[in-house]
Amino acid sequence: MKQDINLGKGLANFIDDTVIRSEMEKAENPDPGLVRDILAKGKERKGLTPFEAAVLLKNTDKELDEAIFQTAMSIKKGIYGNRLVLFAPLYISNECVNQCAYCGFKATNTDLERRTLDAEGIHKEVSVLEDQGHKRLLLVYGEHPKHDADWIAQTVRDVYSVTSEKSGEIRRVNINCAPLEVEGFAKLHEVGIGTYQCFQESYHRPTYEKLHIAGRKTDYLWRLHAMHRAQEAGIDDVGMGALFGLYDPIYEVLGLLHHALQLEQDWGVGPHTISFPRLEPAMGSEIAFNPPYLSSDHDFKKIVAVLRIAVPYTGLILTTRETAEFRTELLQMGVSQISAGSRTYPGAYSDPEYDRPGVQQFCVGDSRNLDEVIRSISGDHDYVPSWCTACYRLGRTGEHFMELAKTGFIQKFCLPNGLLTFKEYLEDYASEDTKKVGEALIDREIKGYKDLKQKKLLTERIARIEAGERDLYL
Numbered sequence: 001m002k003q004d005i006n007l008g009k010g011l012a013n014f015i016d017d018t019v020i021r022s023e024m025e026k027a028e029n030p031d032p033g034l035v036r037d038i039l040a041k042g043k044e045r046k047g048l049t050p051f052e053a054a055v056l057l058k059n060t061d062k063e064l065d066e067a068i069f070q071t072a073m074s075i076k077k078g079i080y081g082n083r084l085v086l087f088a089p090l091y092i093s094n095e096c097v098n099q100c101a102y103c104g105f106k107a108t109n110t111d112l113e114r115r116t117l118d119a120e121g122i123h124k125e126v127s128v129l130e131d132q133g134h135k136r137l138l139l140v141y142g143e144h145p146k147h148d149a150d151w152i153a154q155t156v157r158d159v160y161s162v163t164s165e166k167s168g169e170i171r172r173v174n175i176n177c178a179p180l181e182v183e184g185f186a187k188l189h190e191v192g193i194g195t196y197q198c199f200q201e202s203y204h205r206p207t208y209e210k211l212h213i214a215g216r217k218t219d220y221l222w223r224l225h226a227m228h229r230a231q232e233a234g235i236d237d238v239g240m241g242a243l244f245g246l247y248d249p250i251y252e253v254l255g256l257l258h259h260a261l262q263l264e265q266d267w268g269v270g271p272h273t274i275s276f277p278r279l280e281p282a283m284g285s286e287i288a289f290n291p292p293y294l295s296s297d298h299d300f301k302k303i304v305a306v307l308r309i310a311v312p313y314t315g316l317i318l319t320t321r322e323t324a325e326f327r328t329e330l331l332q333m334g335v336s337q338i339s340a341g342s343r344t345y346p347g348a349y350s351d352p353e354y355d356r357p358g359v360q361q362f363c364v365g366d367s368r369n370l371d372e373v374i375r376s377i378s379g380d381h382d383y384v385p386s387w388c389t390a391c392y393r394l395g396r397t398g399e400h401f402m403e404l405a406k407t408g409f410i411q412k413f414c415l416p417n418g419l420l421t422f423k424e425y426l427e428d429y430a431s432e433d434t435k436k437v438g439e440a441l442i443d444r445e446i447k448g449y450k451d452l453k454q455k456k457l458l459t460e461r462i463a464r465i466e467a468g469e470r471d472l473y474l
C-alpha cells in the first residue's frame with residue numbers, strides 16, 4: 001500500500017511564528033509586579049494567555065519561581081485533590097516508515113529488531129498487564145502503510161476482548177498512533193477508544209521539518225490538524241504534546257497553548273490531556289543522546305507548573321521517561337496522570353528476557369513495577385491511585401467533562417471513584433506491603449469526608465468490594 005504524502009497542503013497554519021516570537025520578546029525580563037498579577041489571575045483558575053505563560057517562564061527571580069510552584073500546587077490540589085490516574089503504554093508495533101531523527105523506531109535504524117503483535121501477542125501482553133492490575137492502556141504504534149485504520153481498530157477490539165481470571169479487563173484504551181483521515185478516526189471512535197493522543201513534537205516549523213526526514217510525518221500541517229480531524233470524527237477527548245529537547249522549550253509551551261486555544265475556538269473544547277515527554281537516549285539517534293535544547297530539572301519543573309496554571313482543567317501526563325525521584329517532585333506541580341511499570345517495545349511485558357535495547361523505543365528513567373509505584377505514591381506521598389473510567393463510560397467526555405471539572409466535580413466524584421478502584425487493586429493485585437499502606441490511606445481518606453451522605457455511600461461500596469463485587473462507581 002502506498003502512502004500519500006503532502007496531505008496537509010492548503011490547511012491553515014494557526015501556529016503563528018511572528019506572534020509567538022513577539023510574545024516571547026515582550027515577556028523578557030518581566031517586572032515582578034506583572035509576575036505577581038499573573039499568578040493572582042492564575043489562582044482564580046481562569047487559565048493564562050500564551051503571553052502570560054511566557055512571562056512566568058521568563059521569570060528568573062528565585063522567590064517568584066517558588067511562588068509559581070506554590071500556585072501550581074494549590075490549583076492542582078483544588079481541582080484534582082490527591083488523586084492520580086494510572087496507565088501503562090502497550091507497544092503494538094515498532095515498524096515505521098518515517099524517519100524522525102530522535103526515535104529508535106525510525107525506518108533507517110536497520111539495527112532495530114522489528115516486531116508487530118498479532119492477536120495472540122496482544123492477548124499475551126494484555127493478560128500480563130491485567131494480572132498486574134492495569135485497567136487503562138495507551139496503545140502505541142509506529143507509522144506504516146499496513147497499519148491502516150481498520151487494522152488499528154482490530155487491535156483495539158483485541159485488547160478489549162481480553163479478560164483475566166482475577167476480574168481483570170481493560171476499561172479504557174487510549175491510542176497514540178500517526179494522524180489518520182477523518183474516516184479513519186471515525187473507525188477508532190466506533191471501537192470505543194478513549195483519548196486520541198498525538199504529539200506535534202516541535203511547534204517550530206523549521207525544526208520540525210529538519211527532524212522529520214521521510215514519510216507522511218514530514219508534513220507539519222497534516223499533523224497539526226490531527227486533533228481537528230479526530231474531533232470531526234467524534235473523538236472529543238484529544239491529547240496533545242511536545243517533545244522537549246528539540247527546540248526552545250518556551251516556544252514549545254506557547255505552541256501548545258496556541259494549539260489548545262485553536263481547538264477551543266473551533267470545537268468548543270480544549271485538549272483533554274497534555275503530555276511533555278523529554279527526549280531520552282534512543283538507539284541510532286544522535287540527537288536523542290545530545291538534545292540541542294536540554295532543560296534543567298528546575299526549568300522543566302517550571303514548564304509543568306506553568307502548564308498547570310495556564311490550562312487548569314486539562315489533564316497533565318507524566319511518563320516513565322523521568323526518574324522515580326524527579327517524578328515524585330513533578331507530581332506536586334499538577335500532574336494528574338502517570339504511567340507505571342512501562343516497557344517500550346512490542347512483546348516486552350510477556351518477555352521472560354525483558355530488557356532488549358535492540359527492540360525498544362527509548363530507555364525508561366523509572367523502572368519500578370506497578371506495585372512499587374503504588375506503594376510509593378500512596379504510602380509515602382498520600383496520593384490516591386485511580387483507574388476510574390466512570391466518566392468515559394457514562395459519556396462525560398470532551399466539553400461535558402470540562403464543564404463538570406469546573407464545578408468541583410473531580411473532588412466530588414473522581415476522588416471517591418478513584419478510592420473504589422484503589423480498593424479493587426488492593427483486594428486483587430497488591431503485595432502485602434502495598435495492601436497495608438493502601439488500606440491505611442483509604443481509612444484516612446474516608447475519615448476525612450465532611451459530606452456525610454457521600455461518606456456513607458463510599459463506606460457501603462468499599463464493603464461491597466470487600467465482599468467480592470467489582471467495577472462500582474458513583
Ligand code: SAM
Nearest residue numbers: 102103141142143176178199243279280282288
Ligand atoms: N508513531 C506515532 C507518532 O510518531 O506519532 C506514535 C508513536 S511514537 C512512538 C510516540 C511518541 O514517542 C512520539 O510522538 C515522540 O514524542 C516520542 N518519542 C520518540 N522518540 C523519543 C525519544 N527518543 N525520547 C522520548 N520520547 C520519544
Ligand code: SF4
Nearest residue numbers: 096098100103106142
Ligand atoms: Fe515512527 Fe513515531 Fe518513531 Fe517517528 S516517532 S520514527 S513516526 S514511531
